[in-house]
Amino acid sequence: MLIRKAKVADVPGICKLIEKYAKTGELLIRTHASICEDLLSFYVAVEDDEVIGVGSLYIYDESLSEIRSLAVSEGHMGKGVGKKISQKIVEDAEQLGIGRMISLTYQIEFFSKLGFQVIEKETIPQKVRKDCLGCPKFFACDETAMVINLN
Template sequence: MLIRKAVMSDSEGIYKLISHYAKEGKLLARTYSSIYENLQSFVVAVINNEVVGICSLTILDRNLAEVRSLAVNPAYVGKGIGKALVQQIIKETEDIQINKLISLTYQITFFSKLGFNQVDKNELPQKMWKDCINCPKLHSCDETAMLMNVF
């Protein structure tokens, strides 16, 4: 398995994975246009030239970034791919010297194992919510906010 920055030819694989889990209500859907615009924020896991996992890093503020669009192909879950992707995102966050990395998620155990701790959503800065306007669960968000200090 190879973890690397996404390139444009990965966009179909990225779109397919996000769409798959968006239908199950586990991820926020993204358009091709959004993927193109944010391609540089994605890392991908590749096996036999196939994109089997994805994750992106969004900068929200001077000292706050967010893990977004984390997904592993259902045929490959439980093999350490999700962990490797988030570890790469943590490294990128550290490289650009942002200390706080957040995730809004249902995967509490998964993120706990990577060093994230639960925090009160009400304590998060306004900027955190700028994309929530696009979410069908806007007024009934049941995700858990998890935060890690990367250095």
């Protein structure tokens, strides 16, 4: 298994993986076009030429970033793939000098193990403005906001 920056040839595999978890409400859907647009921010885990894991870095401003579109295919869960992709994304944000990274998630234990802590969503208005206002679950959001301070 190899973790590396995404290439254009990975886009269909990335789409497929994200779509699978978007259907169950665990991830926000990403279109083919939006993945291409943000491809430089994506990491993939690849095994036998197949995309088995994905994750991306989104930057709001110099003080705030987000780990997005993190997913590992069902057959490869529990082997450290999600952790390794997340660590790459955290490292990139640190190297860029960004102050904090957030995640909005159902995977509290996974992110706790990476050093993230639970916070109130009200403390991240940038995220609420970007994604939450147009979300059908806005008044009944059951995801947990988590943050890690970088550097």
